[in-house]
Amino acid sequence: MRCTSPGDRPAGRAGRIPPAVVLLHRHGDPRVLREILAGLEEEGVPCRTEEAADGGARELAFAAAQVSSLGVGVGVDAMGNTCVHHAKLPRDAPAAAGPAGSARVMGHNAARLVVRIPFKRQEDSHA
Amino acid sequence: MSLVVGVDIGNSTTEACATLVGEHGEMTFLSGALGGTTGVKGTVENVSGVVEVVRRALAAAGRDPADLAAVLVNEATPVISGLAMETITETIITESTMIGHNPDTPGGAGLGVGTTVAFAGLPDCAAGSAVICVVGAGVDFEDAAAGINAATLRGVRVTGVVAHADDANLIANRLREPVPVVDEVTLVDRVPLGMRAAVEVAEQGRTIRTLSNVYGIATVFELDPEQTRLIAPVARALVGNRSAVVVRTPAGDIADRRIPAGTLTLIGEQTKRSVEMDAGAAEIMDTLRRVRPLVDAAGEPGTHVGGMLARVRDTMSELTEMPVDGVRIQDVLAVDTFVPQRITGGLAGEFALESAVALAAMVRTSKGPMELLAERLRAALGCEVLIGGVEADMALLGALTTPGTDRPLAILDLGGGSTDAAVSSGDGAHSVHLAGAGDLVTNLIDSELGLDNLELAEEIKKFPLAKAESFFHIRMEDGTARFFQEPLPADAFARVLVLTDAGMHPIPTRHGVEKIREVRRSAKHRVFVVNALRALEQVAPGGDIRHLGFVVVLGGSALDFEIPDMISEAVAAFGVVSGTGNVRGTEGPRNAVATGLVVSHAAARAVMERALHIPR
Structure with a gap:
């Protein structure tokens, strides 16, 4: 599960979508996005970022999970509220959600959802 | 009628x-x-x-x-038992010589050796010098990586990084020259600066090779045989880790000392013998066998064992309203155990498994x-x-x-506080009450897994384990899978669960299913199998278990999902028919x-x- 290069990647190279968590955001605060991506990178899980026209964090996360080949999506609304969702979970029951301040932990947990290790809690982080 | x-x-x-x-x-x-x-x-x-x-x-x-x-x-x-547990070894780090912990995600791989320098001090380092960069709290990973890269460009050889936050891969991914990075070092401010240090990170799925080997450390720091002897406990403490840091400070040391646990004196009807607590459970039980029947037991005042027995006596006298000096200890069960304890002087919340002895004592009151x-x-x-x-x-x-039983019959009553046995003989029953039963098992599970939660330990004792493998299925400890309609809660995700009759409870540790199962079964074995054989031996005619015809296992702990099997297995070796009772054919044990x-x-x-x- 070694991390290759994170962040945006041209989808569909060689006709295949590389495995990645999908991050959908609505004019998300770049600092929030950076923290989420950092959390994912630290865990060694690739991520693809896309911008969405509208929707709340939960809807974005659910939509992102549906298109992610790993089945895991992250949604960020204009306020920086973050939600982590799994494609197999009911729409209204996300795996995790939190305010902008918890972005790093949300990134970690989106990655941990992929690699299947227990979630990190906000109080565990030293940040 | x-x-x-x-x-x-x-x-x-x-x-x-x-x-x-x-x-x-x-x-x-x-x-x-x-x-x-x-x-x-x-x-x-x-x-x-x-x-x-x-x-x-x-x-x-x-x-x-x-x-x-x-x-x-x-x-x-009333037959009441009390128990106490004391560690008999202790690991202390002085002058912060090592960091040996397992962050989830250390960065890079390999071994780096150099002089420790604070991140802020990096620009002052001379070109050509080998350094280990210590990144404190609040330094962003991009700034850290940029600073280290700038130093490398100047010709400073940064060979390893120690970081405070969970940042190791973020820093390692941004370095021009890949070096090992150890992160989540909580007390990074206490890492001594200007000292020679080594940082090692193993590849994924491997453990460190150099710093866990005493000669590896001796090679890195060019130690003489006497210094090598002193550093040996450091290497031992690092075995099994994926990452480690060793800092060589002039006075630094890690001590592995035995705590004077004291002497336990067992007073029998005929003789009296003393045994050192740190000799271990086997030695204590052997001494007990030689003084049996026990009339009382005493611990050396001012030592751990003295304190343990004093606590047992206090509890007993409180419960029974007897004067403290009227409490007589009629049986003890010593069990070897280990307790994960935070290492004194550690920098990243390291734990060491310390040896301990648990002692259950049984008091028969008037x-x-x-x-x-x-x-x-x-x-x-x-x-x-x-x-x-x-x-x-x-x-x-x-x-x-119980259907299928006949005389000569022995019963084995596995309770919460004591293990009792009785055998019918011509003139009524001959019975014994021994210290150590279900409560001791719960305590062993609690301390050996470092749970600090007796309620959870009790559940682990009573119910099987499983691991949440997805939001919709769990893998039971026997390897079978169970599926659910509703998604499991997020706090259960990827965790080991105990499947109680009141629902699934996550176990908040890093131990895997195998480890927890092993601790559970071993605790039951050390208490119930040992006590079952001890009890039957004491009631059997001529002290020979072979002379018993039928053994019926009774009591609350006989309802356990694995204890009766363990006992049957142990007793089967003596050619005795043994099984869980089924009183009146309907009531079970x-x-x-x-x-x-x-x-x-x-x-x-x-x-x-x-x-x-x-x-x-």
């Missing part, structure tokens, strides 16, 4: 058996009931528990309490105020209350109602004493009847 209820007041539960007894002693069992014992066994506080359980038994049988002819109560001698209890019960129930025979005799009679009381009562009645009708 008369309606009687046999009542067994146990240490933790009160059990009842409602029966119709005919004139010739024929019995029709109606129902059984079980409730919690109120107060200490054998005291008047038991009344409310007894009344409740009698009421329940009659209700289950559909009988009117007004028809109740008699309640039969056992002769209850007979409770049975007459007074009977009188109160008479008033509360409005019927005759008879105090029945000796508890062990009654348990044997009850156990004999419960209700033996209550049933025995009724059987004994009916038999007495039949004898009386015959005596009255002997034709002259």
Whole structure:
């Protein structure tokens, strides 16, 4: 599960979508996005970022999970509220959600959802 | 026909058996009931528990309490056990010489050696010098990587990084030259600067090779044999880690010391012997075997064992309202255990497994105020209350109602506080009460897994484990999978769960299913199998378990999902028929004493009847 290069990647190279968590955001605060991506990178899980026209964090996360080949999506609304969702979970029951301040932990947990290790809690982080 | 209820007041539960007894002693069992014992066994506080359980038994049988002819109560001698645990080794790091912990995600791989320097001090480093960069709290990973890259460009050889935040991969991914990065070092400010240090990170799926090897450390730091001898405990403490940091400070040391645990004196009827606590459980139990039967035990004052026994005595005297010096310890069970303890002087919350000895002690108190209890019960129930025979005799009679059993029969009663055994012989029963049972198992599980949560430890003891593998399925400890309609809660995700009858509870540790299962089974083995053999040996004719015919396992812990199998396996070696009791063919390992009381009562009645009708 070694991390290759994170962040945006041209989808569909060689006709295949590389495995990645999908991050959908609505004019998300770049600092929030950076923290989420950092959390994912630290865990060694690739991520693809896309911008969405509208929707709340939960809807974005659910939509992102549906298109992610790993089945895991992250949604960020204009306020920086973050939600982590799994494609197999009911729409209204996300795996995790939190305010902008918890972005790093949300990134970690989106990655941990992929690699299947227990979630990190906000109080565990030293940040 | 008369309606009687046999009542067994146990240490933790009160059990009842409602029966119709005919004139010739024929019995029709109606129902059984079980409730919690109120107060200490054998005291008047038991009344409310007894009344409740009698009421329940009659209700289950559909009988009117007004028809109740008699309640039969056992002769209850409170047998109480206490336990204590003390570590006998301790690991101390002085002058912060090492960081040995397992962050989830260290960065890079390999071994780096250099002088420790703070991140802020990096620009002042001379080109060509080898350094280990210490990144404190609040430094962003991009700034850290940029700073290190700038230094590298100047010709400073940054060979390793120690970081405060969970940042290792973020930093490592941004470095021009890949180096090992150890992160999540909580007390990074206490890493000594300007000292020679080594940082090692192993590839994924591997453990470190150099810093966990004493000669590896000696090579890195160019140590002489005497210095190598001193550093040996550091290497040992780092074995099994994926990442480590060793800082060589002039006075730094890691000590691995044994705590003087004291001497335990066992006083038998004939002789008296002393044994050092840190000799371990086997030695202590061996000494006990040589002084048996035990009259009392004493611990050297001012030592750990002295404190342990003092605590047991205090608890006992509090429970039984006996003077402290009147408490006599009649059996002890010593068990070797280990306790994960935070290393004194560690920088990243490192734990070391310290050796410990757990000691359970059993105290037999004077007979409770049975007459007074009977009188109160008479008033509360409005019927005759008879105090029945000796508890062990009654348990044997009850156990004999298990289909397929016969004399000579031995019972093994696995309780919460004590393990009891009795065997029927010509002149009544011969019985023993030994220290150590379910409560000790719970305590061992709690401390060995470092849970600090007795409730959870109790659940781990009683119920099987599973691992949440997705939001919709779990993998049971036997390898089978179980699926769910509703998604599991997020706090259960990827965790080991204990499947209690009140739902699944996540176990908040990093231990895997295998490890937790191993600790659970080993704790049960060290307590119940050891005690079962010890108990049977003491009641068997001539001390030889082979001379027992049938062994019936009774008591609350006999309901456990694996203890009876462990005992059967251990006893099978002696060619004895052993299994879990099934009192009256319906009650399982419960209700033996209550049933025995009724059987004994009916038999007495039949004898009386015959005596009255002997034709002259």
